[in-house]
Amino acid sequence: MDDKGLKDNKNSINPEEKAGADKPSFCIGVGNDGLNFANLTLENGKKDIKALDLVELKALMSEMKQPAFRAQQIFKWLHKECAESFDEMTNLPLTLRKQLDDNFVIISAAIEKKLISEYDNTVKYLFRLFDGQCIESVLMQYKYGYSLCVSTQAGCKMGCAFCASTKNGCVRNLSASEILSQVYVAERDTGVRISHIVLMGIGEPLDNYDNVIKFIRLITSPDGHNLSVRNITLSTCGVVPGIYALIKEQLPITLSVSLHASNDEKRSAIMPVNRKWPIREVIKASKAYYEATGRRISFEYALVKGVNDTKTDADELAVLLKDLNCHINLIPVNEIDKSELKAPNKENVRSFQDYLSQKGLNITVRRTLGSDINASCGQLRSSVSTEVE
């Protein structure tokens, strides 16, 4: 570990950008407010049925003069059987299937590319959405089951210096259906049951708050996919008001906070979001989240050679997190094209970890899965954009 200076990161968002009128006030907003596909009505006038919860489906059935139990049947087809067409819903009358088909679509995601790691069977998907946007998901196998890392936005505007997903900014938010589809298509494709979800793919989940919350409520519904809420992890770069809003949802999900530096100067240089919500506010919000939910906070720390891997950084980190029930995930930074940020060697990663362990912090180095298939966020999407260019 040695101390070296930082270069200011020019690849940054404007954190002062105003929120769109249709978004929670803390959302930084996507580039084009007209491209938020929540409550989607497509060009053909059809609506997105997968984003309706059971209450909304019951209201719809009542409008269509159908008995209420049809709502339960449709919900089950959509969220338990992961149906991709109304024809599959064989216990519905043909007339109802036709009516639904005339007025609704079942949003899905087409597999554009699929890479399977020869080392550990990690599967990386590049999905193409209905409007041509591409997103990524990664299916990983652990001792406890299968975990899918999903995307929440097409692109990201947060400007983290080490991340490929932000290189071309954010095109739009994903609807709840598009987030769900990543899970359902991956399950259908592989035949495995996904037990854990990590909202850590492309995009900042708390910048697409409403759709992300709807996704969580839909996928955990006992009438549908019935995934355990406790098996969901939401990762944020530190959108502080979003963390407080999450507390009010009373969802016992795990909060993972991307910290990546232990003082404001260094964090602002690699994570522009820090200029809007500095470290002390992020830590305060994380404490509040732990106190309200009892869920241990997970802090992500991407180690960058000569930037945040020094003894001083480790000392600052220990002070910052000393009173918090948390776990630190050390990740040697994934080196992306044209980036000057490099990962430290294994010995330096180990010495950073050991030093903090000795100070009583709960710290592990994240196991790298799918290293032969570029499994980290945004690299595949970016390679496709480059191909298109």
Ligand code: SF4
């Ligand atoms: S690390 Fe996450 S928040 Fe930061 S730019 Fe990448 S996708 Fe966005």
